[in-house]
Amino acid sequence: MRIVSLAGGIGGARFLRGLLAAAPDAEITVIGNTGDDITLYGLRVCPDLDTVMYTLGGGIDEEQGWGRRDESHVVKEELAAYGVEPQWFGLGDRDFATHIVRTQMLDAGYPLSQVTEALCARWNPGVRLIPMSDDRTETHIVINDGQGRRAVHFQEWWVRMRASVPAERILLVGADEAKPAPGVLQAIEEADAVILPPSNPVVSIGTILQIRGIREALEGKTVVGVSPIVGGAPVRGMADACLTAIGVETTAQAVLELYGAALVDGWLVAEEDAGVRLDGVRVEARPLIMHDTGSAAAIARAALDLAAELSAARSRPDGGADTGTGTGTGGDAGLGDGAGEGAR
Numbered sequence: 001m002r003i004v005s006l007a008g009g010i011g012g013a014r015f016l017r018g019l020l021a022a023a024p025d026a027e028i029t030v031i032g033n034t035g036d037d038i039t040l041y042g043l044r045v046c047p048d049l050d051t052v053m054y055t056l057g058g059g060i061d062e063e064q065g066w067g068r069r070d071e072s073h074v075v076k077e078e079l080a081a082y083g084v085e086p087q088w089f090g091l092g093d094r095d096f097a098t099h100i101v102r103t104q105m106l107d108a109g110y111p112l113s114q115v116t117e118a119l120c121a122r123w124n125p126g127v128r129l130i131p132m133s134d135d136r137t138e139t140h141i142v143i144n145d146g147q148g149r150r151a152v153h154f155q156e157w158w159v160r161m162r163a164s165v166p167a168e169r170i171l172l173v174g175a176d177e178a179k180p181a182p183g184v185l186q187a188i189e190e191a192d193a194v195i196l197p198p199s200n201p202v203v204s205i206g207t208i209l210q211i212r213g214i215r216e217a218l219e220g221k222t223v224v225g226v227s228p229i230v231g232g233a234p235v236r237g238m239a240d241a242c243l244t245a246i247g248v249e250t251t252a253q254a255v256l257e258l259y260g261a262a263l264v265d266g267w268l269v270a271e272e273d274a275g276v277r278l279d280g281v282r283v284e285a286r287p288l289i290m291h292d293t294g295s296a297a298a299i300a301r302a303a304l305d306l307a308a309e310l311s312a313a314r315s316r317p318d319g320g321a322d323t324g325t326g327t328g329t330g331g332d333a334g335l336g337d338g339a340g341e342g343a344r
């Protein structure tokens with residue numbers, strides 16, 4: 001069985017750990033978000049790719065959900081002693097090594113997809129991890145905070161400001177030119193099922209969907225999504241600030257409408273959100289909190305079962321009367337416009 005999953009950071013990585021437990025024999029390709037990537041002290045940092053790699057490879061700081069376990073921060077302290085900015089982004093000593101290796105390889109001319117493969121050779125994540133694109137894209141946030149209206153890097157808004165200043169727009173700079181990394185479209189083409197894990201629908205999944213050709217390729221497949229919103233709030237983090245910025249309510253219903261019935265065939269919601277409905281989408285309610293690998297695996301199993309059922313219905317002569325395609329493209333405008341403008 002071939003499975004493709006998109007992924008952001010923590011929500012994606014924890015789900016993927018469950019997916020590996022639920023489908024140990026499957027060939028899993030993960031398309032990772034690189035919109036969060038940032039250059040710090042001359043080093044290229046890819047937070048979401050690393051969170052997936054460390055989580056699946058056993059190197060993650062479990063409590064924090066990102067960064068390395070058994071970490072120390074001597075380099076950061078030394079940089080601070082020189083007054084080097086930024087001081088708001090926490091890179092640990094072990095983590096620094098990853099970014100040094102990545103930057104060296106990029107400087108030598110290797111594309112990010114090959115660099116990621118090389119880093120994964122150490123971590124053996126059990127999946128094939130491919131960045132969404134080898135081309136540089138960056139999520140920028142337009143804010144107006146008294147210093148005037150300006151765009152800041154996503155990480156400055158998310159980490160330094162803790163998303164406390166309202167975002168006026170969210171832009172993926174470079175989206176117009178970026179191509180899917182080698183292997184991305186082929187993996188989608190060959191997939192038996194595609195999963196959208198409970199990652200941030202705007203700055204993780206929404207970003208990947210802006211890379212030319214990816215959304216269109218996914219629309220031809222059986223896609224099951226897992227809601228990151230439970231009972232009207234993100235399970236962890238500040239996804240509500242991102243949804244508000246693009247004019248979408250923080251509900252499992254609104255996120256489903258954002259993805260739309262043209263993309264998603266099945267949608268898992270938490271039991272308190274059992275009333276969610278969209279024409280052309282099969283909605284099922286399940287416990288959706290990932291307390292540990294076991295609970296993540298149960299969610300992954302439910303997603304795979306639903307995908308199998310929906311693709312069987314699809315291949316029946318009637319085309320699966322309960323899975324017709326709707327026209328839910330309500331969210332495209334918010335995400336698409338942002339990309340266009342960011343590149344201008």
Ligand code: GDP
Nearest residue numbers: 008009010011012198199200204234235239290
């Ligand atoms: P980030 O890049 O580190 O922010 O991580 P992701 O984009 O992959 O995931 C962030 C999203 O994961 C947030 O919107 C959370 O609501 C969601 N999330 C985190 N833990 C859980 C969980 O246990 N269950 C569900 N359903 N969603 C979760």
Ligand code: CA
Nearest residue numbers: 008009036048
């Ligand atoms: Ca992220």
